[in-house]
Amino acid sequence: MALGVVPYLTLALFLGPVAAGLVFTLLPAFGYLPALGATQIGAHVFARLFDQPGLTGSVALTLGTGFAASLLSLGIAVGFCAAAHGRPIFRSAERLLAPLLATPHAAIALGFAFLIAPSGWLVRFVSPELTGWTRPPDFASVGDAAGISLVLGLVLKEVPYLLLMAVAAHGQIAATATMATARTLGYSPFAAWFKAILPQLYPQIRLPIYAVLAFSLSTVDVALILGPSNPPPLAVLAVRWANDPLLDLFLPAMAAASLQLLLVGGGIGLWRLGEAAVARVARPWLADGARGAALERTAPVARAALIAIAAINAVCIAAMALWSVAAAWRFPHALPERWSFDNWTRAAGRLAEPAATTLSVAAAATAAALVLVCLCLENEQRRQRAAGPSALWALYLPLLVPQISFLLGAQSLLVRLGWDGTWGALVWFHLLFVLPYVFLVLADPWRALDPRYAKLAACLGAAPWRVFFTVRLPLLLRPILVAAAVGFAVSVGLYLPTVLGGGGRLTSLATEAVSLASGGDRRIVGVYAFLQAMLPLLAYGLALAVPALLFRHRRGLR
């Protein structure tokens, strides 16, 4: 029947562009691009790539920042779980984190850059009274050569993501009972979590961790705002070269995008080896029977780290909000000297189009993803067979393969087909990244829905589709809307897919905010970044408000 086709259709919609994009990136990287007169196949393009100034530094920076950000994020997320499990803050983590997760990378990075700059907010709060600085000090706290600010910027966004995944995974491993047993045996809560829960939990969050690693190794927008520029990380170099006025750097750009693929593949492999090593080293400790009372002292640190991250996220958005209504705001003033709504009125005309594109593309990609995911899950339900691990890997593919590696190729394919810069192509690019998240958010509640509701309806004579529309969908309305909000937020935040899929004709708030960041008017950047941050929050608000309103007489469904 037709429903059985949907999973295959989904995979084709999904894997098609990734595979084709990779092919059209790899071919030019190996010297084959007849359109530019390149037909000699070989490794000579890579030889040219390695001759480029700063390449070694760029690769080292990419690996250093990528691993540092992922390890730090994982450490904080895991530490928080251990320190907070069983406490009220753990149960409210999901509500606390969802809005953090929703705010786009670019908006946070822009706010963070202002926060930590030598002339930024933190220094302004203590200057000149405490520091004696009437002029900003000359230290590189943004765009430092080692990429520390880039790592911190990534951590701000990655901790909430990993934590949400970890919190959700607790439900899959009988965590409460395990903890209770370990605590009865006298383990301190912190040690109990590390020794009894983490070994079971880790496999559940392995894919999200790999996605974080892949993202950290290949981010473009965050690196443009917070990363060093001389040299920048490899993905930024690839974008820069693909746009270089010396047009013959196009092939090395494709080689760099291919090298990026290798870095991410190798990085994930290396991480896997690290997992095995850690498991081997930690095994004696897991089984040594020490109750770990001493460890307990670090627990407050882990909880504080999360609260700090949540607070910094909020402050970053607040900084952008303030800038958007500032007239003049110079060092060392901690607050704008004069306020004005002019920035909004001046920007309004130019804001309309990117805002409309952002909204319509996010809505369309989310709607398409929801339909596909609901049908896939319905199909699974009817066949009584959950998608296997290989399907999950396929689903994660666009999150694991570096964006630059397949999007550059996919873009040249779009140009060839004459579809570049069309609204449909942009929605498709967005769907690649929206669909996995929608699936991940929706799959668990869908599978967890008590099957007896459907059976009961069937017994009363309802046909399968009627059960779907009148029983399952209404019962699942709340998770469906949450999944939609997540998908919407993901779409609003997408930078590189919008740059390359929009072909320059379609711009979104994300691309405008990043491109304005290279300009000199923080007030206008504030307008774009603040608006970009608010849209996903509105979507979340709606996702919570609609069921509350619809089901105001149905307490169990609110």
Next chain:
Amino acid sequence: MKITRRHFVAAAASAAVLRPPRARAQAEWSQTLAQARGKPVFFNAWGGDERTNAFIEWTATRLRAEFGIELRHVRLRDTAEAVQRVIAEKAAGRDAGGAVDLVWINGPNFVAMKERGLLFGPFAQALPNFRYVDTVGKPSTIVDFTVPVEGYAAPWRMAQIVYVYDAARLANPPRSIPALRDWALANPGRTTHPAVRNFLGATFLKQALFELVVDPAVLQREAATVYEATVAPLWRWYDALRPALWRQGRQFPDSGPAQRQLLNDGEIDLMVSFNPAEAAVSIANELLPRTARVYTMAAGSIGNTSFVAIPYNAANRAAAMVASDFLMGAEAQARMSDPRQLGNPSVLDIAKLPDEARRFFAAIPPIAGMPTQAELGRVLPEPHPSWMTRIAADWERRYTG
């Protein structure tokens, strides 16, 4: 039979064959205007400067009202993105219906497109407002970086190197390139320049080269074999200067506006700019303190012209031509040279303009922070593009990572 606009234009066009050249040109232009009506123009222009963006937005409203043209600003991070797109389209065999209708361009990007046959033209001379362009007094309107434009691009904006400083913090800014180095060494971390892949960063080095080279005339020819010997004094000067730059010369702002943000934040005291009105306009927009001023080096400073060009495969060629002509016209030029808007010198010879056009310029009030033409001093011509390309590549090689 109802006579439609198309019939009328066709009749006018056929009649044009018999008319003198001026009348024929007029008929051709009215045909272009008719073709342009109702069409979009995808204007690919660097989007990193809010004031320019606002100016382009104003242009769009005027074009809509006057000619029924929908100008859409495709904001670029780098002009090369548009060049890239046209190359990609040519590679894909899309020789018509291209995505780029009009591109803001000059220097190496222009040469790259012109040499590869990626530009439509010659068309500039066919634009009605071209006859008012000051091609004699402002030779860079027809020769871009020593390369003859030959009508493949239309001038719309003049630029000249100036240095911007905050007079409240810096009383006597350095007036020569060696003096700039000495001042920086005495005040480490208080100046910088945009990254050299940005045109302004490259121009900072070219400006220095002009003063440091023995015979500036060599810069007007292709760099070729004299390159190494010519630039040696530049690198000696820069090696001494760099450790005294902001962030010890290890990081650089991405662009001119990003650099202006540093001046506004007080992180630096002196910066280079391509716009003589930088201080005046930024003060008016509260992007710099009221005490900001501009000056030029005593030995003169480099000036050039920004153009708009039409790719060979542009989908909306006629509309792009009308937009180019509008940008060159008195109304747009006067608004552009108004320090409250952009403050760039106009490409026109105002004396040549008819009276009703000249009133646009008469309406511009004087404003604080705006230098006079005399204060700006001597204008130096841009070197051949090969100098910029090689200096930028060298800088990248010498100082990256």
